[in-house]
Amino acid sequence: MASVLIGQQIRVGCEPVIRLPQRGDTLERISELGLPGNPTSAMVTAALFLRPLLARLQGADDAHRWRTLPLAAPLPATDERETFARARWDDAGLTPLGNQDSGAQSPLAEADWLIRCPAGQAALPAGT
Numbered sequence: 001m002a003s004v005l006i007g008q009q010i011r012v013g014c015e016p017v018i019r020l021p022q023r024g025d026t027l028e029r030i031s032e033l034g035l036p037g038n039p040t041s042a043m044v045t046a047a048l049f050l051r052p053l054l055a056r057l058q059g060a061d062d063a064h065r066w067r068t069l070p071l072a073a074p075l076p077a078t079d080e081r082e083t084f085a086r087a088r089w090d091d092a093g094l095t096p097l098g099n100q101d102s103g104a105q106s107p108l109a110e111a112d113w114l115i116r117c118p119a120g121q122a123a124l125p126a127g128t
Contacts (some may be wrong), residue, residue: 041102044084047114066116069094075124078117086111093126 035042035051052064068094075085086096086107094115097107 028040033128036102038102040104040108043108044086044114048084069113071096071124071128073113073126075117078119078121079121080119082119083117085117087090087113089113 033053035045035050048064069089072090072092072095075096083100085096085100086112087096089095089112094113096115097110099107
């Protein structure tokens with residue numbers, strides 16, 4: 001179930017993504033949902049925030065179904081921010097796509113999964 005923070009903004013990088021409700025707000029009063037200008041960042045942000053918002057408005061409780069799946073290739077370490085690596089699935093497992101730059105369009109088109117990588121995560125070998 002999604003949790004709601006009162007009176008704060010969720011940020012991706014330094015850009016506000018969504019104005020979270022204030023006390024007393026109703027769904028009809030919440031009218032702001034911003035996406036980053038970079039197309040890849042916008043699509044990842046929409047998958048993380050817009051899809052669950054729309055699902056909740058339609059009565060669903062399980063907008064994200066996080067799973068633990070095996071890696072078919074190594075996953076690089078992350079820095080101080082939580083990241084979502086674009087990946088492709090096949091019978092061997094998840095393969096993180098090569099160029100994870102937010103401006104890279106080709107990996108976005110190839111991706112069918114996002115790998116949630118916590119801040120400060122060490123590199124992970126294939127098979128984990």
